[in-house]
Each structure stands twice: as structure tokens, then as C-alpha cells.
Amino acid sequence: xxxxRNFLKHLMLSIMMLAPMGLSAQWGxxxxxxxxxQKDGKITFRLFAPDAEKVELSGNWMxxxxxxxxxxxxxxxxxxxxxxxxxxxxxxxxxxxxxxxTNDPSNAIIVxxxxxxxxxxxxxxxVANLYETQDVPHGVLSKVWYPSPxxxxxxxxxxxxxxxxxxxxxxxxxxxxxxxxxxxxxAWTTLGREPYILDxxxxxxxxxxxxxxxxxxxAWSSAAPGEEPASDSxxxxxxxxxxxxxxxxxxxxxxxxxxxxxxxxxxxxxxxAIAGLSMGGMHTQNITNSNPGKFTYIGIMSxxxxxxxxxxxxYNEEEHKQQIAALKDSGVKLYWxxxxxxxxxxxxxxxxxxxxxxxxxxxxxxxxxxxxxxTNWRIYLSEVAPLLFK
Amino acid sequence: xxxxRNFLKHLMLSIMMLAPMGLSAQWGxxxxxxxxxQKDGKITFRLFAPDAEKVELSGNWMxxxxxxxxxxxxxxxxxxxxxxxxxxxxxxxxxxxxxxxTNDPSNAIIVxxxxxxxxxxxxxxxVANLYETQDVPHGVLSKVWYPSPxxxxxxxxxxxxxxxxxxxxxxxxxxxxxxxxxxxxxAWTTLGREPYILDxxxxxxxxxxxxxxxxxxxAWSSAAPGEEPASDSxxxxxxxxxxxxxxxxxxxxxxxxxxxxxxxxxxxxxxxAIAGLSMGGMHTQNITNSNPGKFTYIGIMSxxxxxxxxxxxxYNEEEHKQQIAALKDSGVKLYWxxxxxxxxxxxxxxxxxxxxxxxxxxxxxxxxxxxxxxTNWRIYLSEVAPLLFK
Numbered sequence: 001x002x003x004x005r006n007f008l009k010h011l012m013l014s015i016m017m018l019a020p021m022g023l024s025a026q027w028g029x030x031x032x033x034x035x036x037x038q039k040d041g042k043i044t045f046r047l048f049a050p051d052a053e054k055v056e057l058s059g060n061w062m063x064x065x066x067x068x069x070x071x072x073x074x075x076x077x078x079x080x081x082x083x084x085x086x087x088x089x090x091x092x093x094x095x096x097x098x099x100x101x102t103n104d105p106s107n108a109i110i111v112x113x114x115x116x117x118x119x120x121x122x123x124x125x126x127v128a129n130l131y132e133t134q135d136v137p138h139g140v141l142s143k144v145w146y147p148s149p150x151x152x153x154x155x156x157x158x159x160x161x162x163x164x165x166x167x168x169x170x171x172x173x174x175x176x177x178x179x180x181x182x183x184x185x186x187a188w189t190t191l192g193r194e195p196y197i198l199d200x201x202x203x204x205x206x207x208x209x210x211x212x213x214x215x216x217x218x219a220w221s222s223a224a225p226g227e228e229p230a231s232d233s234x235x236x237x238x239x240x241x242x243x244x245x246x247x248x249x250x251x252x253x254x255x256x257x258x259x260x261x262x263x264x265x266x267x268x269x270x271x272x273a274i275a276g277l278s279m280g281g282m283h284t285q286n287i288t289n290s291n292p293g294k295f296t297y298i299g300i301m302s303x304x305x306x307x308x309x310x311x312x313x314x315y316n317e318e319e320h321k322q323q324i325a326a327l328k329d330s331g332v333k334l335y336w337x338x339x340x341x342x343x344x345x346x347x348x349x350x351x352x353x354x355x356x357x358x359x360x361x362x363x364x365x366x367x368x369x370x371x372x373x374x375t376n377w378r379i380y381l382s383e384v385a386p387l388l389f390k
Numbered sequence: 391x392x393x394x395r396n397f398l399k400h401l402m403l404s405i406m407m408l409a410p411m412g413l414s415a416q417w418g419x420x421x422x423x424x425x426x427x428q429k430d431g432k433i434t435f436r437l438f439a440p441d442a443e444k445v446e447l448s449g450n451w452m453x454x455x456x457x458x459x460x461x462x463x464x465x466x467x468x469x470x471x472x473x474x475x476x477x478x479x480x481x482x483x484x485x486x487x488x489x490x491x492t493n494d495p496s497n498a499i500i501v502x503x504x505x506x507x508x509x510x511x512x513x514x515x516x517v518a519n520l521y522e523t524q525d526v527p528h529g530v531l532s533k534v535w536y537p538s539p540x541x542x543x544x545x546x547x548x549x550x551x552x553x554x555x556x557x558x559x560x561x562x563x564x565x566x567x568x569x570x571x572x573x574x575x576x577a578w579t580t581l582g583r584e585p586y587i588l589d590x591x592x593x594x595x596x597x598x599x600x601x602x603x604x605x606x607x608x609a610w611s612s613a614a615p616g617e618e619p620a621s622d623s624x625x626x627x628x629x630x631x632x633x634x635x636x637x638x639x640x641x642x643x644x645x646x647x648x649x650x651x652x653x654x655x656x657x658x659x660x661x662x663a664i665a666g667l668s669m670g671g672m673h674t675q676n677i678t679n680s681n682p683g684k685f686t687y688i689g690i691m692s693x694x695x696x697x698x699x700x701x702x703x704x705y706n707e708e709e710h711k712q713q714i715a716a717l718k719d720s721g722v723k724l725y726w727x728x729x730x731x732x733x734x735x736x737x738x739x740x741x742x743x744x745x746x747x748x749x750x751x752x753x754x755x756x757x758x759x760x761x762x763x764x765t766n767w768r769i770y771l772s773e774v775a776p777l778l779f780k
Contacts, residue, residue, distance in 0.1 A: 051489035053443070099441035100485075102492035108505040108615035115498040117507075124620060133612070133619045135544065138535035143585075145528035154525065166652050195533075222523070225498035229523045230514060262556050 032078070034106040035093075035121050041085030043123070045093070046106065050077025052097045059093035060118075060373070061086050068096055088125025089375060090193065092118035111190045113374070114182035115225070129200070130382055131193040136203035137163030141195045143227075146258040150250035153232075155216055156223035157185050157255065159263065160195055162202055162209035171264045173389040174211045176251065176295075177381070178276030178283050180302075181242065184224040185216040188381075191374045197382050207385040210273075213259055217276070217283055219246035242279060243313045248286045252294070270333070273388045275299025277377045278345070282306055289323040292330035299336040299384045302372050304348020305355055324361045334387050338366040338380045345372065422468070424496040425483075425511050431475030433513070435483070436496065440467025442487045449483035450508075450763070451476050458486055478515025479765060480583065482508035501580045503764070504572035505615070519590070520772055521583040526593035527553030531585045533617075536648040540640035543622075545606055546613035547575050547645065549653065550585055552592055552599035561654045563779040564601045565687075566641065567771070568666030568673050571632065574614040575606040578771075581764045587772050597775040600663075603649055607666075607673055609636035632669060633703045638676045642684070660723070663778045665689025667767045668735070672696055679713040682720035689726040689774045692762050694738020695745055714751045724777050728756040728770045735762065 034046040049055050056068035071079040092111060095102045103110055104119040111120045122128040139162045148155045162172065177194065179187040188194045194212060201207035219241040222228045241247075260267050272295045276284040281303025288298050307315040327335075339349040356363055366383065370376050424436040439445050446458035461469040482501060485492045493500055494509040501510045512518040529552045538545045552562065567584065569577040578584045584602060591597035609631040612618045631637075650657050662685045666674040671693025678688050697705040717725075729739040746753055756773065760766050 047490065049488065049490045051444070053488065054441070095490075097487045097490045097492065098439065098443065100437065100439045100487045100492060101495050102487065102490060103507060105491050105507075106505070108502060108507070110500055110502070110507055111616075112498060112500070115496070117493060117495075117498070117500055120616065122620065128620070133617060135619060135621075138544065140532050140534050142530050142532040144530050154528065226501075226510065227523060229525060230512065230518070231525075 032106045034104050035119075037121070037124065038082075041123075042082050043086065043121075044080060044082045045071065045095075045104070047071065047079045047095055047097075047104065048077060049073070049079055049097055052077075052079070054096075054098055055079040056096040057081055057093060058096060058101075059091055060375070061089070061091055071095075086123040088123050088127040088129075090120065090122050090128065090131050090378065092120050094118055112186065112225075113191055114184075127379075131196055131378060133196055134200055134203070136199055138199050139163050139195055139202075140165065141189060145223075146254065148250045148254040150253050151219055151246055153222050155250075155254075156227060157216060158189050158214040159259070160189075160198060160212040160214070161263070162211065163199065164209060165211075165264070169264070171266045172209060172211045173271035173273065174213060174259055174263075174265045175297075175385070175388060176213050176215070176255070176272070176274040178215065178217050178274070178280030180217075180276070180278030180280050184218060184221070185214055186224045188214045191378075192381060193378055194381065197378065198385060201382065201385055208389045210385075210389060211259070211263055211265060213255065215247075215251065215255055217247050217280055218242075219244070219250070243311060245286060248283055248290070251283070251287055252291055256294075269293050269296045269330070271389060273297035273299070273334075275301060275336070275381075275384055276303070277301040277380070278303055278372065288327060289320070292323070292326040296331055296333040297388045298332060298334065299338070299380070300352075301338050301377055301380045302340065302343050302345055302349070304339075304345050304350070305352035307351075308348070320355070321359055324356065324359055328361055332362075335361070335363040336366065336384055336387065337363050338368065338376070338383075340368045340370040340372065340376050342369070342371040343376075422496045424494050425509075427511070427514060428472075431513075432472050433476065433511075434470060434472045435461065435485075435494070437461065437469045437485055437487075437494065438467060439463070439469055439487055442467075442469070444486075444488055445469040446486040447471055447483060448486060448491075449481055450765070451479070451481055461485075476513040478513050478517040478519075480510065480512050480518065480521050480768065482510050484508055502576065502615075503581055504574075517769075521586055521768060523586055524590055524593070526589055528589050529553050529585055529592075530555065531579060535613075536644065538640045538644040540643050541609055541636055543612050545640075545644075546617060547606060548579050548604040549649070550588060550602040550604070551653070552601065553589065554599060555601075555654070559654070561656045562599060562601045563661035563663070564603060564646075564649055564653075564655045565775070565778060566603045566605070566645070566662070566664040566685075568605060568607050568664070568670030570607075570666070570668030570670050570692075574608060574611070575604055576614045578604045581768075582771060583768055584771065587768065588775060591772065591775055598779045600775075600779060601649070601653055601655060603645065605637075605641065605645055607637050607670055608632075609634070609640070633672075633701060635676060638673055638680070641673070641677055642681055646684075659683055659686045659720070661779060663687035663689070663724075665691060665726070665771075665774055666693070667691040667770070668693055668762065678717060679710070682713070682716040686721055686723040687778045688722060688724065689728070689770070690742075691728050691767055691770045692730065692733050692735055692739070693742075694729075694735050694740070695742035697741075698738070710745070711749055714746065714749055718751055722752075725751070725753040726756065726774055726777065727753050728758065728766070728773075730758045730760040730762065730766050732759070732761040733766075 032046050036044045055071045058068045071081040073079045107119045109120045110117050139160050142159045144159050220238040222232050274295045281300040422436050426434045445461045448458045461471040463469045497509045499510045500507050529550050532549045534549050610628040612622050664685045671690040
């Protein structure tokens with residue numbers, strides 16, 4: 001009884017403070033819980049939509065692009081669907097209300113993929129454990145602006161310093177981790193769960209403590225949406241810069257010197273790693289092909305050889321042969337290539353491997369299931385990070 | 391002609407890389423632009439919803455809670471509304487599609503207020519200039535986990551270090567900035583635009599360079615949604631902790647020692663400031679009333695005297711008198727109180743002022759227009775920060 005009175009008292013207090021913020025509906029009594037992972041692993045999604053005619057659920061666990069399943073309404077207008085248990089993973093989903101994509105208003109957690117905002121949840125288990133916050137020492141994740149004379153902008157990046165960095169005086173190796181087209185510097189920290197993957201791998205003794213630098217690979221922009229100057233956000237993005245090499249130059253000329261000046265970074269090739277996905281895999285190839293001896297740990301995720309004639313990027317096979325010969329001579333310790341069997345770039349990756357095989361260039365190949373997805377890139381990060389600096 | 395060919399080539403490249411991520415619709419030709427601030431200042435909102443029957447717009451510039459205006463569809467199913475120019479500010483809005491709240495899928499920028507995700511834009515001008523990224527030196531914003539023995543958790547906070555911090559050896563004053571009920575450690579960095587407000591004030595010579603610490607004031611939780619351990623997020627929040635004083639104790643016993651150990655912080659009362667909004671204004675009062683001589687700069691935003699008998703928080707007027715007498719003796723340099731005329735806590739603030747007047751306790755009073763809103767709290771931050779450490 002006392003507990004009930006106390007509960008009501010505090011509920012009233014909460015509502016007094018919350019009501020004007022429009023939160024009482026969610027924080028008050030009988031909030032709609034969605035998604036709800038049931039004890040048997042089944043997952044229930046709910047949306048209150050009494051005036052909707054059609055409510056659908058679309059999730060990244062469904063086969064094919066844009067697959068939707070219809071939700072059924074009860075007589076109060078609450079649309080509900082319960083799905084069978086999913087393998088442990090981080091999942092994203094949206095509702096479609098009369099055909100319009102919406103987030104789940106009962107789920108605070110949204111992750112952004114480019115301009116695409118999606119609701120997110122974890123299906124508990126081994127994979128989620130690697131991506132979620134655990135009771136282990138945590139690194140510090142910082143949003144840092146740095147000058148880029150190469151691109152004539154102040155630009156933003158994230159710097160992850162590992163647990164113990166602040167308390168120690170030691171120098172750390174640095175891992176440069178690049179996102180794909182459509183993404184920005186936020187991507188590896190949100191969709192990619194980099195801070196938690198590294199915290200968890202380091203705590204388990206599987207990865208060396210390292211600094212991880214996550215840049216913005218869009219040479220025409222300064223920072224993620226909402227963080228860039230108005231002058232930037234009002235401009236039309238200049239996608240042609242994707243293949244002009246500006247970002248690659250700025251990483252070498254601006255980013256690395258900034259990191260090695262402002263952080264306790266080890267400053268030799270054996271303590272620099274670089275990896276990227278999709279466009280970031282292209283950037284990684286461009287950077288390492290042009291700068292042998294800068295990095296000895298290299299990872300290419302979901303990106304093939306860059307010789308598609310439609311790109312008109314000046315691909316020259318002879319030059320490429322010379323570049324990888326120089327890379328080989330520079331003492332590369334890890335050249336890792338990963339791709340999913342269903343990736344639309346799978347053939348390009350096969351061609352890249354053939355080129356390396358034909359030219360006696362060693363690499364580790366990881367072929368996963370699935371396609372060009374963050375599900376794969378998180379797994380690749382969790383597999384590549386343990387191979388670095390060892 | 392060559393430009394066109396180049397454009398098409400790069401567009402093709404973009405789409406090749408982007409299509410599998412579902413982004414081509416937005417990044418390709420003829421994307422739907424929304425919101426669009428026109429040259430004459432009018433603002434156009436657009437949503438493609440051919441199967442919807444009713445689409446409404448609700449924005450925080452509209453009078454009253456939950457006000458919506460209906461949008462009109464053209465014959466393709468594009469719903470459009472153009473509104474008159476708004477005063478320069480940061481605005482949030484949602485669409486309602488057949489009554490269901492949605493974000494604007496054409497706008498990447500979402501800010502979260504508790505569980506409430508809202509699309510965001512700036513109406514350009516003087517106020518937006520203070521809140522947006524400018525071409526000025528930027529501080530570093532870090533997500534930091536710290537141990538809280540008081541609350542028996544690892545907890546997360548943000549630490550803003552001012553421009554020049556990394557390059558200098560000097561020690562800095564520290565400003566502890568607390569959010570309200572329903573918020574968490576993210577709030578001041580997103581809705582509150584703290585990093586940009588401070589960058590811009592410091593660049594203009596209006597505020598001293600300072601460290602700003604933004605904690606999570608919810609004693610039952612570790613971190614914002616998506617960042618907390620699974621063990622946390624599965625628990626029902628214990629709102630009763632709002633008035634039990636645990637957070638207040640942890641700020642004194644855990645947060646301040648952590649900051650003063652790990653950052654180059656000045657460690658005396660004249661270089662510590664604290665302010666908070668709503669519940670954070672309650673926390674600020676509790677902390678400063680119980681710890682005279684810890685802070686000499688104090689700000690109470692949108693929070694009154696905490697003697698509402700319904701709260702049953704053990705309010706004791708005699709004790710309060712003694713507390714503010716001790717606070718006065720401790721040499722407070724700034725006691726700032728701000729509230730909007732339409733705030734639902736306005737009367738409580740009036741009562742707090744009367745109590746201070748009756749007991750000879752000096753303060754600065756700032757009465758603004760508006761209510762219990764982030765519009766006010768951003769303005770208050772931009773006015774309070776320049777008064778600190780001077």
C-alpha cells in the first residue's frame with residue numbers, strides 16, 4: 001500500500017514535470033512498449049494508429065529490399081505484430097503508415113544511415129553482447145574538429161581513445177576507420193557500434209588498446225547533418241569529389257599529422273592501420289596504393305577493384321601493378337579483404353582477388369553471408385580489430 | 391555538355407554505390423526537399439504520401455500544445471505547406487499521417503527529447519547564428535564513462551573542452567550543466583546546442599574558455615537510450631529516485647572528483663559553476679543548498695521553490711533559511727534565476743524569489759517570454775555562460 005502511494009506520488013511528480021514536454025503519454029501509465037522482446041524470444045511491435053488504414057512493418061532482417069509485412073489492428077486501433085525469434089543482432093526497422101515511412105514513436109533509439117532514420121533494437125545473445133554496452137572499462141569517444149588545408153575546410157571526425165588512455169603515459173597505435181557512400185563520420189559510431197565493439201574486444205584481451213579515428217569521407221562536406229556550417233548545408237553536395245582523391249590526400253596531409261600531434265600516437269607504419277567499407281574501401285585502396293610504407297595493416301570491406309570503365313577514374317593496370325609491388329615491398333603485415341556472397345560488388349571483389357593472385361600479392365580473404373550491410377561491417381570490424389598491431 | 395556528362399557519370403557512380411543502401415531515392419535526381427527556407431524567408435514543408443488521407447504539420451513555433459495544420463496534396467500525392475517566415479531560431483516539427491506522428495523523411499536531422507524524436511531545422515538569422523556551427527575554433531565534445539560508487543553504476547556524461555585546450559597547459563574553470571526530467575546527458579548537446587553556443591560565445595570574446603560537464607541526472611539509469619547496458623534498459627525506470635537525492639550526491643562525490651582528476655580543471659569554488667533546467671534546476675538547488683562554498687556561480691532555469699507538499703520531499707522552511715544563509719556567507723558571486731512568463735512553474739519561481747527577497751538573498755532575475763521550452767533554455771545558456779568566471 002505504501003509502495004503504491006509512493007508510486008503514485010512519484011508518478012504525479014513525474015507527470016507534473018514531464019507533461020509540458022509532451023512526454024507524459026510515453027512515461028505515464030500504460031505506455032505502449034515497442035519493440036518488446038518476449039521471454040521466448042518472440043518480438044512484438046506495436047503502434048497506436050486508430051485513424052490509419054494500413055500499417056506495415058519493414059525490418060532489415062526481412063529478405064529482399066523493402067519487404068513489408070502488414071500489422072493487424074485490435075478494436076482500439078493498436079496495430080500489433082509478433083515475429084519469431086531472430087538471431088542475436090542489432091536490427092533496424094520502420095513502420096509504414098498508409099505507405100509513409102515512420103519511426104516507432106515508442107522506441108527512443110533511432111540510428112541514421114545517410115538521410116534514412118531507422119528505429120533500432122538488439123535481439124539479445126552473443127552478437128548483441130559484442131555490440132552493447134557491457135560492464136567493462138570504456139574508452140572515450142570525442143567529436144573533434146580539425147583543419148583541412150587540403151579541402152579548405154574545418155572538418156569533423158570522431159576519435160576513440162581506449163580505456164586507460166587518460167590514466168597512462170604510453171603511446172598507442174592508431175586505426176583509421178572509413179565509412180561508405182551515403183554515410184558520414186557518425187556512421188561507425190552509431191550503426192557501426194565501434195566504441196562498444198572495441199571496449200568489449202579490448203576487455204576480453206582480444207584486441208590491443210588502440211586509438212580509432214573515424215573521419216568524414218565526403219570531401220564536399222565538413223560534418224554530419226546538423227553539425228555542419230549553414231554555408232555547407234545549403235550547398236548541393238558535389239558527389240563528383242567521390243572519385244577525385246581529395247579526401248584521400250586530406251587523410252594523409254591533414255588527419256594523420258593532426259592525430260599524431262594531438263594524441264599520444266605511435267608514429268610508425270607498424271602502428272598505423274586503415275580499413276574502410278564500400279566507398280571507404282575505395283578510399284583505403286587509393287590511400288594505401290599511393291602511400292606504400294604508411295600503413296602495414298590494411299582492410300578492404302565490401303569493395304572490389306576500381307577498374308570499372310564507367311567510373312572513368314583513370315584506372316591504369318600497369319600503375320596498379322607497380323603500386324601493389326611497392327606495397328608488398330613496404331612490408332604489409334595484414335591485407336584483409338571481406339565481402340558478403342550476396343554483395344552487389346562481389347564480382348569486383350573477385351576480380352580484385354584475381355588481380356592480387358596473378359601478381360603474387362598476399363591477402364586474407366573473408367567471405368561472409370549477406371550483402372552490402374552494416375550487419376556485415378560490424379562483424380568485419382569485430383574480426384579485423386583483433387588482427388591489428390600483433 | 392562535358393559538365394553534364396561528368397554529372398551523369400558521377401551520379402551513376404553515386405547511385406551504384408548508394409542504391410543498395412536505399413539512398414538513391416533521396417540522393418538521386420529530383421529529391422524532395424523539406425523543409426526548404428525560401429529566399430523570402432517563407433518555409434515549405436513537403437511529404438510524398440499518395441496513400442494517406444490526412445497529413446498534418448505540427449511545429450514548436452505553433453501556439454499551444456499539439457497544434458496541427460493540415461497540408462494539401464497535389465495530384466501526385468505530394469503534400470505541401472508553405473508558412474510565413476519565422477523569427478530566427480532552431481525549430482522542431484513532426485508530420486501526422488492519418489494521425490500517426492512521423493519524422494520528415496526528407497530531413498536527416500532528428501533531435502530527441504526523451505523518447506520524442508523530432509525533425510529539426512534552423513530559421514536563419516541572428517539566433518540561428520549563435521546555435522549553428524560557425525567558422526570559429528571549436529571545442530572537443532567527448533562522451534565519457536565514469537564510475538559512480540554513489541549510484542553503484544558506471545555512468546556516462548559529456549565533457550566539452552574549449553578551443554585551445556589540447557594545445558595549452560593551462561587549467562580551466564568548470565561549468566556543470568544539468569538537464570530536466572525526461573532528458574538525459576544527450577539533451578544539452580543536441581536540443582541545447584551547448585558546443586556551438588560555447589564555441590561562438592568564446593570566439594566572440596563573450597564567454598571565458600571553460601570546461602562544460604553535462605551529466606545524466608536520472609539516478610536510475612547509466613546513459614541515454616541505446617548507450618546503456620542491456621541490464622539497465624530492461625529495467626523499469628524508478629522515477630522515485632528523482633527526489634531521493636542520489637544524483638545530487640553523485641555529482642559531488644563522483645563527478646567533480648573525476649573531472650578534477652582527469653581534466654586540467656581549476657579546483658576552487660570561484661572556478662566552479664552549476665546550472666540546470668527544470669528537474670536540473672531542482673538538482674542545482676539541492677546541490678548548492680547542501681554544499682555551500684562548492685560553487686560561486688549558480689543558475690536556476692525554469693524551476694521554483696521545492697516546497698510543493700504533494701512532492702513529499704521533506705521540505706523544511708527553517709532548514710532552507712539556514713541553507714541560503716550559509717550559501718550567502720560562502721561568497722556566491724552569481725545566483726541567476728530565469729523563467730518564461732508562460733511557464734507552468736512560473737508561480738513556483740515567484741515563490742522562490744519571494745523567499746529569497748524575504749531572507750535577504752541576492753539574485754539576478756531574468757523573465758523571458760514563452761514557457762518550459764528548449765527555446766528558452768538555449769537563450770538562458772547563451773546569457774548565463776558570459777556571466778561566469780568574471
